Amino acid sequence: MAGSTAKTVHDIFVNMEYGPAATSSAATAQAWLDHHSRSLGLFIDGKFVRPADRQSRSLVDSKGGNLCSTVCAVEDDISQCASSAVNGFKAWSSLTCYQRAKVLLRLVSVLGQHAQCLSELCDLCEASCSSSTLVRLLQFYSGWAQLRDTLITNWTPLGVVAVVVSDDCSLYSLMLKVLPALAMGNSVIVVPGRSTSPPALLLGQLFMSAGFPAGAFNVVTGCDMTLGAKVAKNASISYVTYSGNKQDGVTLCKATAGMGVPVSVSPCIGATCPFIIFESADIDSAVDGVIDTAFKKKKEVHWLLCVQENVLDSVVARLRLRMAGMKCVALPSDGDRALVEAAVQEAQQQGATLVQSCAAPPSGTQYPPTVLCGAAPSSSCVVNPSAGPLLPLLTFRSNTEAVALGNHSPHGQAASIWTEDLTLALETAKNLSVGSVWVNSHSVCDPCLPVSGHKDSGTCTDGGQEGLYQFLRPSSSSSPPLPRSSPVSMDYTKFGTAASPAIIPDDSDSASAPKPYLQFVGGKACKAVSGCSVAVQSSGASSVLAYCPDGGRKDVRNAVEAAIKVQPGWMKKSPSARAQSLYSLAKGLEAKKRDLAASINVQTGISLEDADREVELSIARLSDLAAYCDKIQGGTLPMLQSGSALSIPEALGVVGVVLPDKNPLLSMVTLLGAAIAGGNAVIMVPSQKHPLPTLAFVQGCQYLQYTCTSPLKTLRLFCQKDNMGKDWTHPSLLEEMWRNAVQWKSVWIPTA
Numbered sequence: 005m006a007g008s009t010a011k012t013v014h015d016i017f018v019n020m021e022y023g024p025a026a027t028s029s030a031a032t033a034q035a036w037l038d039h040h041s042r043s044l045g046l047f048i049d050g051k052f053v054r055p056a057d058r059q060s061r062s063l064v065d066s067k068g069g070n071l072c073s074t075v076c077a078v079e080d081d082i083s084q085c086a087s088s089a090v091n092g093f094k095a096w097s098s099l100t101c102y103q104r105a106k107v108l109l110r111l112v113s114v115l116g117q118h119a120q121c122l123s124e125l126c127d128l129c130e131a132s133c134s135s136s137t138l139v140r141l142l143q144f145y146s147g148w149a150q151l152r153d154t155l156i157t158n159w160t161p162l163g164v165v166a167v168v169v170s171d172d173c174s175l176y177s178l179m180l181k182v183l184p185a186l187a188m189g190n191s192v193i194v195v196p197g198r199s200t201s202p203p204a205l206l207l208g209q210l211f212m213s214a215g216f217p218a219g220a221f222n223v224v225t226g227c228d229m230t231l232g233a234k235v236a237k238n239a240s241i242s243y244v245t246y247s248g249n250k251q252d253g254v255t256l257c258k259a260t261a262g263m264g265v266p267v268s269v270s271p272c273i274g275a276t277c278p279f280i281i282f283e284s285a286d287i288d289s290a291v292d293g294v295i296d297t298a299f300k301k302k303k304e305v306h307w308l309l310c311v312q313e314n315v316l317d318s319v320v321a322r323l324r325l326r327m328a329g330m331k332c333v334a335l336p337s338d339g340d341r342a343l344v345e346a347a348v349q350e351a352q353q354q355g356a357t358l359v360q361s362c363a364a365p366p367s368g369t370q371y372p373p374t375v376l377c378g379a380a381p382s383s384s385c386v387v388n389p390s391a392g393p394l395l396p397l398l399t400f401r402s403n404t405e406a407v408a409l410g411n412h413s414p415h416g417q418a419a420s421i422w423t424e425d426l427t428l429a430l431e432t433a434k435n436l437s438v439g440s441v442w443v444n445s446h447s448v449c450d451p452c453l454p455v456s457g458h459k460d461s462g463t464c465t466d467g468g469q470e471g472l473y474q475f476l477r478p479s480s481s482s483s484p485p486l487p488r489s490s491p492v493s494m495d496y497t498k499f500g501t502a503a504s505p506a507i508i509p510d511d512s513d514s515a516s517a518p519k520p521y522l523q524f525v526g527g528k529a530c531k532a533v534s535g536c537s538v539a540v541q542s543s544g545a546s547s548v549l550a551y552c553p554d555g556g557r558k559d560v561r562n563a564v565e566a567a568i569k570v571q572p573g574w575m576k577k578s579p580s581a582r583a584q585s586l587y588s589l590a591k592g593l594e595a596k597k598r599d600l601a602a603s604i605n606v607q608t609g610i611s612l613e614d615a616d617r618e619v620e621l622s623i624a625r626l627s628d629l630a631a632y633c634d635k636i637q638g639g640t641l642p643m644l645q646s647g648s649a650l651s652i653p654e655a656l657g658v659v660g661v662v663l664p665d666k667n668p669l670l671s672m673v674t675l676l677g678a679a680i681a682g683g684n685a686v687i688m689v690p691s692q693k694h695p696l697p698t699l700a701f702v703q704g705c706q707y708l709q710y711t712c713t714s715p716l717k718t719l720r721l722f723c724q725k726d727n728m729g730k731d732w733t734h735p736s737l738l739e740e741m742w743r744n745a746v747q748w749k750s751v752w753i754p755t756a
Contacts, residue, residue, distance in 0.1 A: 033124035036206065042072040044201070046081055046225065047208035049088035050218030055081060061227050063198060065128045074201045074225040079234065085193055085222050086240040089164040092219025093191035097161055101152050108146035108187065111214035112139055118210055125206060126175055130302065131199040133175035137449075140644070141176075141183050144451040148472060149187035156469075158736050159476040161189035162485075163242035168232035168256060170248025170273065171197035174304070177247045177272050178204065180451070180466050185245075186220065188475045193241070194223045195232045197248065201225050233259035239488050241265055245464065245474065249273040254713040262491030262706030268464035268474060269716060275417035275461050276306045276389060278410035279446070280432065282403075283314040285422035289444065291322040293420065297446050298395045299333060299373040305417060306389040309375070309397045310409045316399055323359055323375055330361035332370035333393040341369050344392035347385040351396070354380045381412055403428060407435045414715060416458030420446040426753070433751045434652075443753045452641045454651055456748040460715040468641065468651060470748045478736045486721055496710055520551045523559065526566035533558040543609030552690070563687045567658040571685035575655045579634035586630035586677055590623050593673070597623070604669060621733055622673045628735075629677035632742055647754035653746040655683030656718060665691045667732040674732055678741035720744050 037044075045054030059076040077085075096104070115122070119135035126133050152159075165185045169178050178200050185192050196204040204223045211221045224235065229252045236244045236256075243266050246253045250271035260267050279298070281290045298307045311319050335341050345364075352358070359375040371392055379386055379396035386396045400406045410419055410432075418440040423429050426443075433441040439456040442448050454468035465471045477485070520537060522529035532553035540550045553559075574582075593600070597619050604615040641649040659679045664671050668691055679686045712719045730737070 032121040033128060036121055036125070037072050037202070040072075042070075044072055044074045044205050044225070046075055046077055046085070047205050047221075047223040048081070048085045048219075049092075049222070050212050050216075052205070052209075053081075053084075059227060061198070061225070063129065063201065066130050071128055072202060074205075076227040077224040077231060081224060082235055082238055085224050086164065086235075086238040088219035089191045089193050089222055090219070090240050092217055092222070093161075093163055093189075095217035096186070096191055096220040097189040099189075101150050101154075104187065104189065105146045105150035107215045108142055108149055108183075111211065111216075112142045112146075114210050114214045115139060115142070118206075122203060122206060122210075126203050129199045129202050131173075131175045131203055132302075133179070133203075137176055138179060141179055141451050145183040145187040148184070148469070149189075152188060152472075156472065156476065158479050158739075159473070160479040162475055162477055163190060164193065164240050165190045165475060166193045166195060166232070166235045166241050166244045168195040168229075168235070168244060168246045168248075169197045169200055170229065170246075170252040171199060172273050173197050173200060173248040175200050175203050176449070177270070179207075180455075180471075181245050181247055181270075182221075184466075184472050185475045188472055190242075190475055191220045192222065193235060194221070195235055196223060196225060229255055230259070232256050236260045236265050236267065237263060242485065243475070244268070246270065247272055247466075250460070250716070254716075257713045258710050261709035262489060264486045264488040266486065266721070267709070268462075270455070270457060270462045270464060270466055271460075271716070272417070272455075272457075272462075273304050274306070275415035275457075276308055276386075276413040277415070277418045277420070277438070278310050278413070278436070279307045279420045280310045280406050280410060280422065281312065281315065281319060282406070282421075282423040282425070282428060283312045284425045284428065285315070286424060286444070287315060287318050287322060290422040291319060291326055293422070293446050294323065294395070295326050295330075297420075299330065299393045307395060307420075308386060308409070308413070309395050310406055311397060311399055312406070313399045313401055320359060320375075320377060320397075327359065327361040327373055327375070330373050332362065332365065332372045335369040335371055335392055338369060340391050341371060343390040344371055344394060347383075347390050347392075347394060348374065348376065351376045351379050351383050351385050354383055356380070356383070356396075381409070386412075403432060407432060410436045410438070414460040417461040418442070429753070430751070433749075439747070439749055441749065441751045443751065445752060445754050448645070448752045448754075450643055450645075450649075452643060453649060453750040453752065454748040455750070458654075458747060458749075463712075463716055463718040465748050468748070468750070470651070470743075473743055478734075478740055480731070480734055480736050484730070491706055494706065518548045518550045521553070523553045523555060525559070525563045526569075532556065533562075540607070542606055549606060555689075560687070564658060567685035567687055571655070571658055571683075574680070574685060575683035577683075579637065582681060582683065583630040583633035586626055586633070586681060589677075590626035590630065593619070593623050593626065600669060608668065618667060618670050622670045625670065625738075626673050626677050628738055629674075629681045629742070632678075632738065633681045636742065638748070641750070643752070645754065647752060649753070650751040652749045652751065653682070654749050656745065656747055657684060658687065659684040659745065660687045660689070662689045663691045664730070666730070670732045671730075674737060674741055678738075678745045682742065682745040684745060718747075 045052045054075060060073040061076055062073050063071045065071040115135060115138060123135055167178065167181045178196065182192050182194060194204050208221055208223050233256060235241060244260065245268045246256050247270045253269040253271050257267055257269060279294060294309060335344065356376045356379045359377060361372045364372055373393040375395045375397055376385055377397045379398060381398060385394055398409055400409055416438045419436050419438045420442045421429050421432050422444055429443045437458045439458050439461065451467050454465050454470040456462065456465040464474050522531060532555050534554060534556055536554045537551035538554045539548045540552055542549050601612060601615040601619045604618060605612045638651040638653050641651050643649045661675045661679065676686055676688065709719060
């Protein structure tokens with residue numbers, strides 16, 4: 005065309021000029037913030053709400069500039085949000101599985117249209133999560149929304165779920181809680197941290213665009229972590245789940261103790277994870293993996309490099325080569341710089357040598373990537389690592405030593421194993437007490453992989469089919485929710501130390517006296533350390549039937565020590581061997597059927613016919629649990645990447661069981677059988693029937709919830725109220741109890 009100034013392909017090739025820049029996604033995110041006047045309100049009942057006279061919290065971007073502010077919610081806002089969530093649950097749960105799946109899939113399309121805005125907002129807030137990752141989450145959980153009633157039968161949604169995250173939690177970890185809760189039919193109240201607040205509020209708007217009913221997804225923001233406990237206090241909340249650093253999770257658990265609401269914790273920030281390199285590994289690939297993950301500016305976990313002695317020199321030489329020229333990493337503050345330098349100085353005093361990319365600047369918050377070769381296992385950089393680009397390196401000689409180093413940390417989140425020997429990899433993965441194991445890889449995340457932190461790294465499972473059950477309860481009336489209550493004022497340091505008035509000295513040896521019983525600890529009968537007993541009275545308290553030992557803290561300590569010794573051996577027994585033990589227990593129960601029925605009749609006051617029925621159900625329950633031992637053993641998982649993923653149920657370890665008053669024999673064999681079928685060792689506390697008032701029961705639950713935070717322990721509480729308690733005769737209890745008695749491990753093995 006005449007007068008055209010368009011350049012030909014040849015002209016562009018000769019000049020090699022850049023083409024016109026694509027429209028910046030930053031403008032999109034900034035425009036969304038400007039639309040809200042950079043003052044973001046709450047997202048309640050499907051719309052943004054900005055109440056008057058509320059404090060606000062300022063947020064800064066990754067460069068330190070002012071980004072926006074968020075509202076600090078108060079009690080009235082929480083009540084309004086909870087009321088909206090209840091209505092949202094009614095509307096959302098009334099949809100069919102197909103309809104809920106259709107809405108979630110529609111959200112994939114909506115997310116694609118706003119991917120640039122969301123990605124840029126995540127970058128500005130340092131809550132990194134790619135749109136493709138969110139799309140994968142949505143696709144996975146929309147499938148489970150479709151199949152809930154087909155593959156997860158006899159389970160129903162909980163109701164209103166509160167998802168609480170810390171300030172340093174990623175958007176991915178938040179959505180790994182939110183989407184399965186929604187997929188199972190619950191409504192959700194999100195209590196985001198500082199970095200996830202703007203993206204969560206934007207997602208609320210996108211959820212409504214996809215067709216979610218008003219109130220199904222709500223976001224309330226606050227000034228600090230106390231907001232999570234305030235939300236949990238609302239009687240409409242059925243379940244609270246947390247993700248983030250452990251300190252805030254412990255604070256939440258202690259603040260909610262005694263409220264009667266279940267709380268689970270996934271401390272995905274700050275754990276120490278072993279990075280194990282065997283002599284059979286591809287050293288170049290292993291070192292590449294170390295460099296890729298250990299020195300990130302913002303890392304969620306601390307890595308501990310464990311190298312087999314035979315290849316130590318080779319690994320260190322390659323680390324020196326790869327680290328040469330690496331830039332210093334910015335630390336959050338001068339105080340963190342001081343902590344890093346103190347940790348390095350201590351490691352050097354204990355004999356460690358340094359491998360650094362460059363010399364450390366004399367001042368400022370910059371510090372070079374540093375490997376502490378030969379660090380002592382007791383060094384603070386290993387036991388309690390500080391924020392910074394430090395990588396302790398320990399050596400080992402054998403596979404056994406490698407596992408011991410890997411299990412040295414109180415955390416049990418994940419591990420990376422590098423070896424070309426598949427047998428060695430699987431054996432090591434089996435023996436490491438962690439929830440995720442990556443073979444010849446690291447940091448592999450996919451929603452089909454169950455993430456179940458072991459030891460001090462969590463009390464629930466996220467991801468996979470196994471992670472769905474925390475948002476469900478049995479659809480039968482066999483498992484009613486806990487009654488809500490208000491925490492009582494109590495001194496946790498003195499709880500349980502007061503003497504009981506029912507205790508008498510254990511010196512009765514008269515032939516006419518009631519029969520004295522003994523405790524059973526470490527495979528043998530024994531008296532309580534105190535030497536005292538408590539009277540067990542018949543129904544109606546008309547007579548004393550027997551005297552049972554009154555155990556104290558020392559008895560509990562002895563029982564725990566005995567259980568810790570035997571549990572590893574019991575867990576290593578084959579499922580069929582555990583099944584045979586349970587069958588033998590059922591056979592022994594059947595041999596004493598008449599005596600047991602008479603005992604139940606006298607103690608509880610129920611008819612002899614009902615007592616016989618309870619014994620028969622108990623025998624059948626043990627046989628059912630024996631059959632469970634070798635029937636549910638995990639399996640392979642479908643992954644987008646090329647490779648094989650395994651999901652394996654494992655024992656929790658030592659399980660404490662406080663038996664209820666209802667159905668004393670049946671409840672005992674149900675809880676005991678489920679625990680030992682999963683490979684656990686069990687410490688049981690019999691029911692303290694009748695003398696204990698309701699207040700004492702509430703205080704006991706509050707004490708357990710408060711003290712199960714240091715270290716973190718999985719706690720399951722069941723309702724005991726008359727006419728409302730768990731129906732121990734219902735067959736649906738089998739799967740529920742079994743799932744409560746195991747934790748999951750995922751193993752990822754890549755292929756070429």
